[in-house]
Amino acid sequence: MSRSCPWSLALACVLLLLALPREARAQQYLLGATGGVSSGMEGGGQESMRRTRTRLRLGGDLRIDESPEDIFEFAMLAEIEPQSGFGGDIRYARMVGEHFVVDAGVMGILVPSSLYGVCAGLTYRLSITKSSQVTFGPEADFFFLGTDLPDNVMLWQMRFQAGFRVDL
């Protein structure tokens, strides 16, 4: 009886290993596409507040069906007025309830000069159809690195963004 115990244990391990990949295969990646525009106020250094640049954000989000509340977001940023610039961001977002999403991440403007910082936002998703939503909500950005930033200045921006999201 004691000799058969290691064999049965090994058999159990093999069965467990065989079972694991089946669970992994069951995972599905869920993709979404987003687009939006934002503007607001900005300040930093010795300056008072002023209107910040209007920014377009085009990107996507990635989830796993097993934990759809955890979302990985990525986007391309384009500042369009009064001056232009291009960059991107990467965020971790989490669904809070059925309609709200909170997110935090890092972002950077790369062209014409670099500007790096962190961002956090809250988004409300208003369903239009089963697979599309209108999104809007506040966002806060803080930039503290980059060649576009004068010495001893931390640039902050408070934005309101509105956009559109589609489940792919």
Next chain:
Amino acid sequence: MSTSRRILALLVVGTLAALAAHCSAGGECLRYSDCADGLTCTDGRCVAPAAEAGEEAETDGGDASSADGAPDAGSDSEPTADAATHDGGASTDAAADARDCTDGGCPGDGSASADARTDAGAPADASSD
């Protein structure tokens, strides 16, 4: 939407517009790219890049002119023959001009206005902090 809600919405939009207009003062910068070509952001203002060097040269130039024994470095009659003093004055003139520039740029495109101001004393007054 009721009339009272429309009025409230108009008030909110008007307040936001007024706030945005009030806060977006021209000529200020938070980033180097806020400034027009040829200008740089210093202390929240778009100035000519030579402004800082000009202010340093102003101090140095003033010392140099006195050290050179120039009799009337600050007079309007005849500038000294010291070229360094000329350069410092011209740069400071450019800085004073550039401080008036806004985001839209200067009438002279922010370049050091080559007007024939060679008074070494006036720029020193204009740029002294």
